[in-house]
Structure formats: structure tokens, C-alpha cells
Amino acid sequence: xxxxxxxxxxxxxxxxxxxxxxxxxxxxxxxxxxxxxxxxxxxxxxxxxxxxxxxxxxxxxxxxxxxxxxxxxxxxxxxxxxxxxxxxxxxxxxxxxxxxxxxxxxxxxxxxxxxxxxxxxxxxxxxxxxxxxxxxxxxxxxxxxxxxxxxxxxxxxxxxxxxxxxxxxxxxxxxxxxxxxxxxxxxxxxxxxxxxxxxxxxxxxxxxxxxxxxxxxxxxxxxxxxxxxxxxxxxxxxxxxxxxxxxxxxxxxxxxxxxxxxxxxxxxxxxxxxxxxxxxxxxxxxxxxxxxxxxxxxxxxxxxxxxxxxxxxxxxxxxxxxxxxxxxxxxxxxxxxxxxxxxxxxxxxxxxxxxxxxxxxxxxxxxxxxxxxxxxxxxxxxxxxxxxxxxxxxxxxxxxxxxxxxxxxxxxxxxxxxxxxxxxxxxxxxxxxxxxxxxxxxxxxxxxxxxxxxxxxxxxxxxxxxxxxxxxxxxxxxxxxxxxxxxxxxxxxxxxxxxxxxxxxxxxx
Amino acid sequence: xxxxxxxxxxxxxxxxxxxxxxxxxxxxxxxxxxxxxxxxxxxxxxxxxxxxxxxxxxxxxxxxxxxxxxxxxxxxxxxxxxxxxxxxxxxxxxxxxxxxxxxxxxxxxxxxxxxxxxxxxxxxxxxxxxxxxxxxxxxxxxxxxxxxxxxxxxxxxxxxxxxxxxxxxxxxxxxxxxxxxxxxxxxxxxxxxxxxxxxxxxxxxxxxxx
Numbered sequence: 256x257x258x259x260x261x262x263x264x265x266x267x268x269x270x271x272x273x274x275x276x277x278x279x280x281x282x283x284x285x286x287x288x289x290x291x292x293x294x295x296x297x298x299x300x301x302x303x304x305x306x307x308x309x310x311x312x313x314x315x316x317x318x319x320x321x322x323x324x325x326x327x328x329x330x331x332x333x334x335x336x337x338x339x340x341x342x343x344x345x346x347x348x349x350x351x352x353x354x355x356x357x358x359x360x361x362x363x364x365x366x367x368x369x370x371x372x373x374x375x376x377x378x379x380x381x382x383x384x385x386x387x388x389x390x391x392x393x394x395x396x397x398x399x400x401x402x403x404x405x406x407x408x409x410x411x412x413x414x415x416x417x418x419x420x421x422x423x424x425x426x427x428x429x430x431x432x433x434x435x436x437x438x439x440x441x442x443x444x445x446x447x448x449x450x451x452x453x454x455x456x457x458x459x460x461x462x463x464x465x466x467x468x469x470x471x472x473x474x475x476x477x478x479x480x481x482x483x484x485x486x487x488x489x490x491x492x493x494x495x496x497x498x499x500x501x502x503x504x505x506x507x508x509x510x511x512x513x514x515x516x517x518x519x520x521x522x523x524x525x526x527x528x529x530x531x532x533x534x535x536x537x538x539x540x541x542x543x544x545x546x547x548x549x550x551x552x553x554x555x556x557x558x559x560x561x562x563x564x565x566x567x568x569x570x571x572x573x574x575x576x577x578x579x580x581x582x583x584x585x586x587x588x589x590x591x592x593x594x595x596x597x598x599x600x601x602x603x604x605x606x607x608x609x610x611x612x613x614x615x616x617x618x619x620x621x622x623x624x625x626x627x628x629x630x631x632x633x634x635x636x637x638x639x640x641x642x643x644x645x646x647x648x649x650x651x652x653x654x655x656x657x658x659x660x661x662x663x664x665x666x667x668x669x670x671x672x673x674x675x676x677x678x679x680x681x682x683x684x685x686x687x688x689x690x691x692x693x694x695x696x697x698x699x700x701x702x703x704x705x706x707x708x709x710x711x712x713x714x715x716x717x718x719x720x721x722x723x724x725x726x727x728x729x730x731x732x733x734x735x736x737x738x739x740x741x742x743x744x745x746x747x748x749x750x751x752x753x754x755x756x757x758x759x760x761x762x763x764x
Numbered sequence: 765x766x767x768x769x770x771x772x773x774x775x776x777x778x779x780x781x782x783x784x785x786x787x788x789x790x791x792x793x794x795x796x797x798x799x800x801x802x803x804x805x806x807x808x809x810x811x812x813x814x815x816x817x818x819x820x821x822x823x824x825x826x827x828x829x830x831x832x833x834x835x836x837x838x839x840x841x842x843x844x845x846x847x848x849x850x851x852x853x854x855x856x857x858x859x860x861x862x863x864x865x866x867x868x869x870x871x872x873x874x875x876x877x878x879x880x881x882x883x884x885x886x887x888x889x890x891x892x893x894x895x896x897x898x899x900x901x902x903x904x905x906x907x908x909x910x911x912x913x914x915x916x917x918x919x920x921x922x923x924x925x926x927x928x929x930x931x932x933x934x935x936x937x938x939x940x941x942x943x944x945x946x947x948x949x950x951x952x953x954x955x956x957x958x959x960x961x962x963x964x965x966x967x968x969x970x971x972x973x974x
Contacts, residue, residue, distance in 0.1 A: 315964035317951040328878075330943070336936045433972050434965040442966050493881035552961065553972055586961050587951035591943045596855050596927065597920050601862040604950060608960025632885065671927050671935070693935040 258458050260307050260346065263487040264467035268499045274300035274463070275764075277483055277503035279470045279518065281305075282348020283749035284509030284733035286449030286457065287392070291757040293460035297764065300501060301457070301464040302485060304510075305345035306492060309450075313440035317587030320439035323492070324352050326514070333623070333637040333699075337692040338537050340635060340699045342511050344492070345440075346466055347450025349511070349746065353700070354437045354557040354582065355446055356744040357395040357425035359386050359751065363568030364741060372738045373710040376719060376755055385758070389750035393427035394447040402431065404554030406611040407581035409543060411559045413661030414579075419563040419653070424580070426555070427746070433554040438584055448746075467492060473506055473522040476726040481506045505764060508723075509733040509753065516625040516705035516735060517633050519716075525706065525723045528716035532707045533623030534740050535637055535699035536616065539647055540582070540592050542667040543611040543658030550608055551583035557614075561657065564649070565743070574740040577617040577650040579657065583610075592696040594673040603667075611658065614698070615650040618740040619643050621704045639697070644690045651685035670695045701734070701745045708736040720763075721756040728764075732756050828898060828910050838880035839887050840872070844894040848872035850912040851897065851941060854920040856949050862958045866949055874948050893937045900926070904934070 276292050278285045281303040293299045308323055321329030326342040333340060343349040362379045369378040376382065403411070403423055414421040431445040444451055458464065465485075472484040480502050486495040508515045516530045561579040569575035583589075586607055595603050623637040655666040655676040668674035668685065671694045676682050688695075709715025712724040715738070721730040732753045734745050741748040831842040840848070849872050856866040879887055901907040901914060901922055914922060926938040949955060956963055965972040 311966070315966060317947050321947070335932065336939060432965075435972070436965065491881065548960065550960075553965065585951070586956065586959060587947040587949075590946040590950040593946075594927070596924060596938075596942065597857055598859050598861075600855070600946070601857070601859040604955075604959045605861045606959075692932055693939050 258461045258463055260458070260464045260466060262306060262466045262490075264306070264490040264492075264496070268487050268497050270499055272300055272463075272465075272499065272501045274298050274501065274503045276300070276505040276507060277302065277481070277501045278507045278509060279483070280348060280508070280510035280514070280733065281346050281449065281454060281464065282343060282509065282511065282733070283350055283449055283746050284753040285507065286347065286453035287389075287750050287753040288507050288509060288732050288757045288760075289457040289462050289464075290453040290460070291754065291761065293457045293462040295761050299457065299462040300503065301454075301462060302468045302470050302483070302501065303346050303348075303464065303466045304469045304488065304492070305343070305348075306466050306490075307346040308440065309444070311442055313442040315434065315436040315439060315442065315585070317439065317585050321588070324440055326511075331513075331635075333535070333635045335692050337639065338535055338635075338637055338697045338699050340513065340535065340702065342513060342702065346464070347448055347454065350446065350448030351440055351450055352438060353448075353744070353746055355426040355428050355555075356557060356580075357390065357393055357427050357747045358742045358744040359390070360741045360748045361567035361574065364573040364739070367568060367573035368738060372708070372714075374708055374719060374738070376759070377752075382751065382755065385755040386747070386751040388754050389747055392447070392452050392750055393747065394429050395425050395427055395747070398423050398426050398555060398558045402433065402555050403558045404433070404551065404556075405549050406551030406583060407555070407557070407559040409545070409549065409611040409661040409663070410561065410579065410581045410613055410657060413543075413657035413659070414561045414563070416660040417657060419561050419657070421559060421561040421563065424558055424560050426558070428555070431555065435552045435554060435556055435583065436585060437556055438588070449750075469495065470501075470510070470518055471521065473508075473518065473524055473729060476522065476524045476723075476729055478727065479504060481729065505728045505730070505760070507730045507732050508735075509731065511733060512702040512705045512735045513625055513633075513635060515731055515733055517627055519706065519723065520625065520627040521631065524726055524729060525716050526712055526725055528709075528714075529706055529723070530625040530627075531716075532621035532704040532738065533625055533635070533637070534619050534621045534703045534737075535623055535635075536618055536701045536703070536740055536743075537639060537643065537697040537699055538614045538616050539651070539695055539697055540669060541613050541615060541651060541654045541658075542669070543613075543661065543663035544606050544665050544667060545609045545611060545663050548608050549611050551581075551611055552585065552608075556583040557581055560743075561653070564653065572618065572620055572739050574618045574742065575646075577615060577646050578743055579613050579615055579650060579654050580743075581611070582614045583612055592669050593667075594669045594671045594696075611661075611663070613654055613658075615647060615654060616743045617643055617646050617650060618743070621707075621739055623704070625705050639690060639692075644688075647690060648685050648688050651688065652682045655682040655685065701740075701743070703734040703737040703740055703745065706731045706735040707738045709738070720759050730756065730760065824899065824902075827902070827908070829913075836873070837876050839882075840876045840879065840891065840894070843898065844891055845872050845876065846912050847894045847898045848875055850919060851923065852945060853916060854923050855941065855945055857916075862955060864952070864954045864958065868954075869949065869952055871945055871948055875944060878944065890940075893940070896933075897937065904929075904931075
């Protein structure tokens with residue numbers, strides 16, 4: 256088969272595909288590796304479980320887009336349903352369904368990794384050139400003032416009124432039309448993401464990309480020629496259809512921290528660290544309700560961040576504290592986050608155009624685990640720790656004060672039961688929030704860890720080249736390797752680290 | 765009680781057979797409804813079942829009564845469809861604020877079609893959840909009736925207890941139902957004028973950047 260994108264749901268697959276390098280996952284890590292390897296003349300195959308959904312197929316509608324763009328049709332969750340785990344499943348991966356937030360790994364975190372975990376290549380002076388290249392890939396720039404929408408300006412107005420530090424964020428949009436539905440794909444392709452940058456370049460250099468293909472097992476992990484068992488899916492991506500094998504000397508796993516660990520565990524590949532040290536960075540939405548129309552759904556949904564309480568060099572965890580970022584979603588998703596049913600839910604949704612929502616982004620300790628049962632069933636084990644709850648309460652109190660300062664007549668904290676805050680004094684009620692399981696709509700958009708990079712097999716699942724311990728030329732090039740939270744957003748970090756790891760790989764193959 | 769809660773196999777559904785020794789991903793997905801692991805569900809069912817064991821299986825069936833036949837279902841049976849209809853009535857009622865009748869959208873059928881493409885384990889779990897909802901008044905409130913037979917006011921009050929319950933499983937079921945039914949309902953264009961949403965921006969003639 257020639258270079259380009261082949262949808263294997265629409266044709267009978269070959270029994271075997273042979274390549275020099277097989278990359279599993281087409282997101283920030285996989286696409287970047289595919290491009291660099293193909294440009295260097297290597298024979299590259301990319302496997303992607305999602306389909307290539309482009310242009311007006313991205314309908315801006317909740318139902319079909321969560322169904323087609325997200326893993327488990329948007330329904331992936333931690334073991335007890337406490338945290339909704341949002342993970343892309345589309346050609347281009349997470350970069351297709353994120354809010355274009357470009358937040359590189361802070362220097363404090365890079366120092367932390369280099370000193371505490373011995374990740375020398377991540378030392379700021381070593382890592383900077385890869386980060387610079389990544390920012391060029393992304394056409395990264397500061398969001399122009401004129402593109403900060405009314406809802407994000409409410410957040411800024413409140414933060415400035417209270418004297419809190421904040422910033423207009425960096426993004427990777429070019430030609431943005433302010434359509435507002437970044438979370439369910441941009442129909443005009445304004446995102447300079449892997450789908451629009453790295454993958455076309457990889458194809459141009461000869462890479463072969465197969466969509467609707469699910470890697471289910473890696474075999475012969477210690478032999479020169481590895482064998483990846485692959486199942487093709489039906490056009491909707493719901494059911495497995497046929498099976499084929501991909502034979503390759505090098506296998507790069509870059510399917511997201513959850514799916515990469517899942518694949519290694521299903522394959523029986525790697526040491527006892529695989530699956531452990533998962534961070535989910537659970538976020539909580541909070542909503543300022545204003546008397547006048549805000550129309551947060553128009554324009555860039557996420558453009559301003561309150562960074563006053565973010566800590567980048569915590570001695571134990573690196574990234575710590577929290578940040579508050581404006582965010583908005585389409586009505587269907589917003590309605591699922593509100594803690595109401597029946598007539599009260601209807602009444603609340605009539606305020607949709609007067610809502611100015613934010614996400615409270617609270618980094619967490621690497622304490623979760625990906626587990627695969629004997630029958631193949633995936634479980635994302637995650638218990639929210641008290642240190643996370645404590646910072647989340649503080650974040651709720653701060654965000655409530657910010658929105659009240661900006662003129663909100665009330666602030667809705669979507670816990671069950673709901674907390675309605677109408678004064679700065681009432682904001683103290685946030686201190687009583689328990690965050691018991693399934694009483695708050697926690698969302699994970701930046702899963703990391705599970706195959707921690709470490710200089711020694713004793714301390715992690717992959718070495719400093721990203722090679723999975725106990726294997727020959729099987730690598731992880733995504734956020735799986737991060738020992739702690741890299742950043743509040745993972746697109747730029749993953750592209751940067753994949754560039755670094757691929758550059759190292761190129762010296763050896 | 766446990767036998768009754770165990771959802772029957774769907775007629776005509778083809779279970780995908782794993783190839784070789786690799787488990788099928790169909791059973792490996794961690795989806796919206798996969799939280800109801802069999803073991804956990806049975807444990808809770810046993811607790812809930814304790815309240816109703818005295819009635820006996822035959823009594824329970826009689827309590828549930830007959831459900832009207834529904835054509836074209838892919839995953840659910842008529843009883844489960846009726847439970848969902850009853851649930852939609854209380855979760856998404858036609859109100860003065862949003863005078864859109866959810867019945868016109870046939871959300872239970874949308875749910876059925878969604879579910880039909882889920883992994884078999886999720887289908888089984890979710891059907892159990894619907895049975896639990898139907899017998900919720902008996903299991904949790906010790907009322908000799910079923911969810912669908914409650915009048916709307918009592919059903920609303922009963923359902924609201926699920927979200928606030930100390931019982932994790934009830935909160936999970938409540939959250940999962942809200943996630944699906946609300947998402948589909950508020951994604952409907954009939955609803956948008958009432959919530960101030962002008963619809964997908966790409967189709968608008970004004971209101972977004974050029």
C-alpha cells in the first residue's frame with residue numbers, strides 16, 4: 256500500500272503489513288515521531304483507532320461529535336465514575352479536540368524532573384530546542400486581545416479587580432473564525448495541530464497511515480522483528496471486524512497514557528511500573544451567572560487564565576497549586592455537568608447564554624493506576640486525594656470571588672447538592688465541600704504517567720530513551736513517560752518530548 | 765430477586781468472539797456504563813434485594829405488570845423502554861421555560877440505539893440499572909410499587925433522591941442517565957431558542973467572526 260491515509264473499515268485489510276517502524280497512535284506524540292522518522296527516510300506505518308473526520312463532517316453537534324471524536328464515545332471514566340476521562344479517538348488525536356492551549360512544560364518542572372528523577376534530557380537547557388521546534392510546529396502565538404471573548408474577559412475583569420495574577424493564553428490557531436466549538440473539532444481547520452501539520456508532512460515523506468485500526472497486542476517484544484496484532488473496526492468504530500499483523504523492527508506506542516499502558520499490559524510487556532503513577536489532573540467546572548447575555552459559546556472558549564495560585568517548582572511534585580481558565584462548551588455537554596434534574600434543570604439551562612464558566616485545573620499526585628483484567632476489561636483506578644480536594648476547595652472559593660467581583664449575580668458550583676454562592680462571604684462555604692465520589696463533575700483532559708521514564712528499571716517503566724524496560728526497541732513517546740504532571744495542558748509538552756525522543760531514536764536506527 | 769435483576773440475553777445479538785488469546789476490546793472498554801461491574805452490582809443488589817425478598821420473584825413480576833409492545837428496539841425490551849420513558853418524563857419535563865416535549869424526540873429509542881453499539885458488558889450492566897430504577901421505590905423506599913407506576917410528583921421526588929443518595933451506585937446510575945439523556949435533549953435544535961443558543965456557528969449568517 257502506498258503512502259497516505261487508508262481507512263481499513265472500508266476495505267478488506269491485508270493479512271500482514273511490514274514496516275521498519277510501527278507507530279501506535281496518531282496524536283501529538285505519534286504524529287510527531289512519524290513525521291521525523293519518515294522525513295529521515297524510514298519506512299513508517301501509523302495505526303489510529305479513530306477515523307479521519309475533517310471539515311464539515313465536524314458538525315458542531317454534541318451527540319455525533321462526542322461519539323466519533325472521543326474514546327468510548329465520550330463516556331470513558333475512572334473506576335467509580337468520579338472522573339470523566341476525556342481522550343481523543345480521531346486521526347490527529349488530542350490536538351483535534353482540545354482548546355488549542357499551548358502551555359509548555361514550566362522550567363520549574365523540567366528542573367524537578369532532571370534533579371529528582373534523573374531525566375537529564377529534560378533539563379531546561381537541553382530541552383529548549385525541542386520545545387522551540389514544537390512551538391514552531393504549532394505556529395504558537397499569544398491570543399490577540401481582540402479575540403478574548405466576553406466570558407473570558409469576565410474572568411480577567413474579576414481577577415484584576417482582586418489583584419490576582421493572570422494571563423492571556425498562548426494558542427495554535429491560524430485563521431480562527433471564533434466558531435467556539437474547539438472541544439468537538441474545528442470545522443474550518445484553524446488548529447495547527449498534528450492532523451494539519453505533522454501528519455501531512457509524514458505522508459509527504461512516505462508514511463502510511465491506517466485508520467479504524469486498533470492495536471490489541473505486541474508480541475515478540477524481545478526479538479528483532481516485533482509483531483503487532485491489529486483489529487480493524489467498522490465504519491462507526493463500534494465493533495471489531497478483521498484481524499491483521501503489523502511486523503516492524505521498532506514499535507512506538509503513543510496512544511495516550513491510558514491506552515499506551517493498556518496495550519502494554521494486555522501484551523504482558525514491561526515491568527511492574529507499567530500502569531502505575533497515573534495522573535488525571537481532575538478539573539472542576541464552575542459557572543458565573545450574569546444578568547446580561549455573555550454568549551460564552553461564541554469566540555475562543557479558553558483564552559484567559561488566572562495563574563496566581565499556580566506553583567511550578569513544588570519540591571515534591573513540580574507542578575502544584577491550581578489555575579483557573581475560562582472555558583465553554585455546547586449546550587448538551589453543559590447540561591450534563593449541571594447538578595439538576597427536572598424543572599430546575601430546565602430553568603438553569605435558560606441561563607445558558609448568561610453563563611461564564613471556568614475550569615479549575617488542579618494538578619494531582621501520580622497516584623492512579625491503569626489496570627487490565629484477565630478478560631481484557633480496562634479499569635482506571637483513581638481515588639481523589641485529600642491534598643487535591645483541599646486545593647480544589649480553595650480554587651472554588653477564589654473563582655467564586657472572581658466572578659462576583661466581575662459582576663456575576665451568583666456563582667454555581669455544580670456539586671451534588673449544588674452550591675450557589677451570591678457573596679464573597681458565602682464563598683467560604685466552599686471550605687465545606689466534601690467531593691465525595693460522584694458528587695462533582697470532575698473531568699480529566701490531560702492523563703499522564705503510567706510508564707514513567709527513569710534512569711533505572713527499579714524506578715520506572717521506560718528508560719531515558721523512552722524504551723520500555725524489558726523490551727527490544729519498543730518505546731513510549733507520549734505523556735505516559737512523565738513522572739509528574741508536565742503542565743496544565745499537554746499538547747506542547749508531548750510534541751516537545753516526542754521530538755526529543757525521536758531525535759535520540761534517529762541516532763540509533 | 766437476583767434472577768430478576770439479571771437482564772436476559774438479547775435476541776439475535778451477535779457476541780464478538782475473541783480471536784486467539786487476545787481478549788476482545790469489545791469487553792475491554794471503560795465506558796460510561798462500565799462502572800456497574802458485575803460483582804459490585806450484585807453486592808448492591810443483594811442489599812437492595814433484602815428489602816424485597818419477602819415479596820418473591822413472581823410478586824415482583826406482577827408488580828411490574830405488562831409493558832406496551834415497542835417495535836424496532838435493538839438492545840432494550842419493552843419494560844426497560846417504559847422505565848426510560850418514565851425517567852425522561854421526570855428528568856426532562858415540558859416546562860414554561862423550555863416548552864419542548866421530550867417525548868417527541870423519543871429519547872428512550874435513541875438510548876436503545878446508542879446502547880446497541882456498546883460492548884456486551886455495558887449493555888448488560890445498563891439493563892440491570894434500568895431494572896434497579898424500576899424497582900427503586902420498593903428496594904429503597906419500601907413502597908409496594910414500581911417507578912413507572914408512581915405518579916409524576918412522587919416519581920420526581922424519588923428520582924431526585926438518587927443523585928443525593930449515600931449509596932454510590934444510585935449516584936452513579938443517576939449521573940450516567942443525566943449524562944446521556946441531557947446531552948441528547950439539549951443537543952436538539954428545538955430546545956436552543958429557549959436557552960439563548962443560536963445553534964452551530966458555522967451555519968449562522970451572523971454572530972461569529974468573518
